[in-house]
Amino acid sequence: MNTLFHKAKQNRVYEDVVNQIQTAILNGDIEPGSRLPAERTLCEMFQTSRGTLREALRILEQKSLIEIRLGASGGAYVKNANSELMAENLAMLIQSDSVSLEHLAEFRETLESTVSRLAAERASAVDCEELQILLDQAKHYRDKGISSWNDFVRVDEQIHMTIARISGNPLYNFILRSIHDNIHRYYDRFLEVSNIELEENYQDLVNITAAIADHDKNRAERLAREHVRRFSAYMETKKRDHISML
Amino acid sequence: MNTLFHKAKQNRVYEDVVNQIQTAILNGDIEPGSRLPAERTLCEMFQTSRGTLREALRILEQKSLIEIRLGASGGAYVKNANSELMAENLAMLIQSDSVSLEHLAEFRETLESTVSRLAAERASAVDCEELQILLDQAKHYRDKGISSWNDFVRVDEQIHMTIARISGNPLYNFILRSIHDNIHRYYDRFLEVSNIELEENYQDLVNITAAIADHDKNRAERLAREHVRRFSAYMETKKRDHISML
DNA sequence: TGACACTAATGGTCTAACCATTATAATGTT
DNA sequence: AACATTATAATGGTTAGACCATTAGTGTCA
Numbered sequence: 001m002n003t004l005f006h007k008a009k010q011n012r013v014y015e016d017v018v019n020q021i022q023t024a025i026l027n028g029d030i031e032p033g034s035r036l037p038a039e040r041t042l043c044e045m046f047q048t049s050r051g052t053l054r055e056a057l058r059i060l061e062q063k064s065l066i067e068i069r070l071g072a073s074g075g076a077y078v079k080n081a082n083s084e085l086m087a088e089n090l091a092m093l094i095q096s097d098s099v100s101l102e103h104l105a106e107f108r109e110t111l112e113s114t115v116s117r118l119a120a121e122r123a124s125a126v127d128c129e130e131l132q133i134l135l136d137q138a139k140h141y142r143d144k145g146i147s148s149w150n151d152f153v154r155v156d157e158q159i160h161m162t163i164a165r166i167s168g169n170p171l172y173n174f175i176l177r178s179i180h181d182n183i184h185r186y187y188d189r190f191l192e193v194s195n196i197e198l199e200e201n202y203q204d205l206v207n208i209t210a211a212i213a214d215h216d217k218n219r220a221e222r223l224a225r226e227h228v229r230r231f232s233a234y235m236e237t238k239k240r241d242h243i244s245m246l
Numbered sequence: 247m248n249t250l251f252h253k254a255k256q257n258r259v260y261e262d263v264v265n266q267i268q269t270a271i272l273n274g275d276i277e278p279g280s281r282l283p284a285e286r287t288l289c290e291m292f293q294t295s296r297g298t299l300r301e302a303l304r305i306l307e308q309k310s311l312i313e314i315r316l317g318a319s320g321g322a323y324v325k326n327a328n329s330e331l332m333a334e335n336l337a338m339l340i341q342s343d344s345v346s347l348e349h350l351a352e353f354r355e356t357l358e359s360t361v362s363r364l365a366a367e368r369a370s371a372v373d374c375e376e377l378q379i380l381l382d383q384a385k386h387y388r389d390k391g392i393s394s395w396n397d398f399v400r401v402d403e404q405i406h407m408t409i410a411r412i413s414g415n416p417l418y419n420f421i422l423r424s425i426h427d428n429i430h431r432y433y434d435r436f437l438e439v440s441n442i443e444l445e446e447n448y449q450d451l452v453n454i455t456a457a458i459a460d461h462d463k464n465r466a467e468r469l470a471r472e473h474v475r476r477f478s479a480y481m482e483t484k485k486r487d488h489i490s491m492l
Numbered sequence: 493t494g495a496c497a498c499t500a501a502t503g504g505t506c507t508a509a510c511c512a513t514t515a516t517a518a519t520g521t522t
Numbered sequence: 523a524a525c526a527t528t529a530t531a532a533t534g535g536t537t538a539g540a541c542c543a544t545t546a547g548t549g550t551c552a
Binding site: 072 | 503504506507508512514515516
């Protein structure tokens, strides 16, 4: 069997501590937002030294299961499920050149077109209203022109994430969020836009939203794909310009 | 800005140690497979205590950047980029009920159909030969019947991952691998197959491979989607049977 | 030649102390 | 009374030094 079993160490004390706490968190036995006992208290509970316990806490922190705050009323606070870990993992793959920005863009094309298609199939009236409200905000910032670009981008992103939510599959949310994080992390330094891109982007959003409201899944899929492709192509151009300028 | 910046702590010593080592690994300054100096040596290099250094090592280990072995000639060995972290992240999302197995199956449908389409577009003659060799192995195990199911599954998986590789986008490899890991982790306990499934599965592989060799991207995409959907539906049935039996 | 014991290098754990940060309470000032 | 300041105590961050457990390599002996 290839992947069914993983090596059976489990001799290291801190791993047992990690497992116990992680299980409690994932099972929902500990509420997100609540605080674990102080380190010295946990030491007594697990009968370990502080060093060993802290190694366990470091692991849980790296897994994004807890967040550790300093000072009085500090300690280990349980976090909600989020896309941090996935985003960091992606970032490492990019930084090690195992995955290029072009690969990322191609994958994003698949994702955005898929969620748009699903959203067109599954959107309720309430979903469409929510999209419309966001679209009105986007219109507002478009009308204010290029100076509001940052605000526009924020709404643009919200619309994308809302479409992902409407798709009904939270996995798309997590992955799309982590991809957006990385696109910003690596592309924003080349970012330089004019009113043309602003207008183009806005029109794309209008069209995609309309297609979703019409439950026209094929159109929604195609428009989303084109939207992403245009954005990626534009970014690649800018990146090349930027690099050739050096 | 929403995601551009992340909190600027960097007062914790072990984080600086993590950053320095991580950067060296991701930049390729340290070869995968090579060993970092012993803990006590690293302590001198970074001018930290062993406890602090070990917290840093725990984080790097959790990030799948290093692997720590015990005993003489043990220590921290640099690992290659892999899908472990992503797989573990997915597993946590599932365990916390943030993502269901149905969500996972739907996402897999998207992925497998996309990579099959891309593979049909991009497969070289050599790629097709490689697929053919794997297909011959699959045939061998099919002919031996249900007793070789495990071997058959192993080859089946290899074929899927090879198709992902042929797609030319390593991101698909990483993500698909992590999905397969989780499908096995959660579905295998319900697994119970007959010669019918074995034969069906084999025929699917034959057809998909043929479509890729023909560069018929639409057919490859459709067949892969149907293949995954059939498998998922079958697994869901088994799961329900299993649960209702309790 | 093979089985066994020894050795040394390395990670794993423990203890006990002190430093740094911060929410809260106590105190002082206007 | 309201606000600013200071002290307090709880909590995580770091250090030092010791000892235990595991394991590859070496040497020894039958």
